Amino acid sequence: MAPATRSLKAITLFLLAWTGLVAGDRIYVHPFHFLFYSKSSCDQLKSSAETAAEPTFTPAPIQAKTPPLNEAHLRDQLLMAAGKLEAEEKLRAAEVGMMANFMGFRMYKMLSEVGGTSHGAVLSPTALFGTLASFYLGSTDPTASQLQAFLGVPGKDQDCTSRLDGHKVLSALQAIQGLLVAQGEAGGQARLLLSTVVGLFMAPGLQLKQPFVKGLAPFAPVVLPRSLDLSSPHVAAEKIRQFMQAVTGWKMNGLPAGVSADSTMLFNTYVHFQGRLKGFSLLAEPQEFRVDNSTRVSVHMLSGSGTFQHWHDPQNNLSMTSVPLGENASLLLLKPGCASELDRVQALAFHQDLFIWMKNASPRTLHLTLPQLELRGAYDLQALLAQAKLPTLLGAQAALGRISDSGVRVGEVLNSVLFELKADEGEQPTESAPQSEMTEALEVTLNSPFLFAIHERDSGALHFLGRVDNPRA
Ligand SMILES: *[C@@H]1O[C@H](CO)[C@@H](O)[C@H](O)[C@H]1NC(C)=O
């Protein structure tokens, strides 16, 4: 058996075992059934296979004028999509949420193995999954079936009805995003923002297939196909950075351009999250944060009191606090009992223990202080795939005939995340909290390195996994 096949088999077996574990208390139909092609779409695919001359277009040059992004509009679109979800769509969202969590944990581990988490990190499992699902949409066999197995759902040979329907997967990702954003809406005040943009950068003269680009819309409502000279990776990276900043207004991290000069396509996914914590206020004075035992920095901190889900695990020497971001979403904060234990706690938390800890948590009155966050993370999926022993999955031989007829060579596959956490500005500090209760409030202060995640209960998805070593870095 080829190493890649073996590696995929191992992943699949692990996923199935893990699925059984976490899905224990959920309505559970045959795993992933709802994400496959239906019998009728299979028949349709068969009859249209021969006539498949899909329309193509040449991307505009990167210098072409592009209107700025309207994030409020993107949020409204997501809300609308989340507002009319049917039962089956919710099930799909839960299935994709679970697959994305697993992918997120796995890739977080790869990121930490390549040294990408030791000074802080923020990773978006849903963006990662969406990026790979986008490639799945653009691929033909054998790449398509390899990607399907890597996504966690191996198909049965040539059986069309056991193949993932890429459009269903990407729609489920839209539902997942919408369910998170909807959480901030209670009380008519938008507290959560989640915007996803894909930049498709092609070498001049290359054509893209229209159905592919259109098909990405549920996952990334804004797709920017642009052409530019990629033969000089550093120059191209800088042009892309300027272009994206001009369109989005986001100051994001790129990566040191390690792209080989013969790439003809870069697939970059950009995600911006902004959360406002209800009932929290910004402390007037900056506070001390101990980065390590010889470095201290002064940072803006938020503080708030209330009854939060909390769990102290004496065995693993850590505590977890869950701060609500609406009815079904929360910010999970994980603090090791001892700062030097962060790596160990990270390995446990972003594996599967997080779900167990969440079940163990119980309501507790506490006073919580944590840094205001503006974190930037960036990682190249190609590097993570290489670390996962699948360096050729999106390599030169990848069959991506649904993206373009020109035989694209994929360079970097960047995921870039801007993650912001603030106080809810409309909110007055709650002076009126009953004093008797507050006297017995547990003090939880995140003034040394910690981990966090954003979880939404309806889809079960973990939207972000992260680690803060230095809030000012
Ligand atoms: C929270 O989840 C419940 C159960 O799925 C659902 O009925 C409710 O509408 C959700 N609330 C929001 C704000 O999405």
Ligand SMILES: *[C@@H]1O[C@H](CO)[C@@H](O)[C@H](O)[C@H]1NC(C)=O
């Ligand atoms: C947990 O962390 C505390 C604080 O650093 C430390 O004193 C204690 O020894 C740790 N306990 C265990 C069981 O590791």
Ligand SMILES: *[C@@H]1O[C@H](CO)[C@@H](O)[C@H](O)[C@H]1NC(C)=O
């Ligand atoms: C600082 O921390 C490191 C590892 O966390 C430890 O090895 C070292 O002994 C510590 N130094 C002091 C002065 O405590």
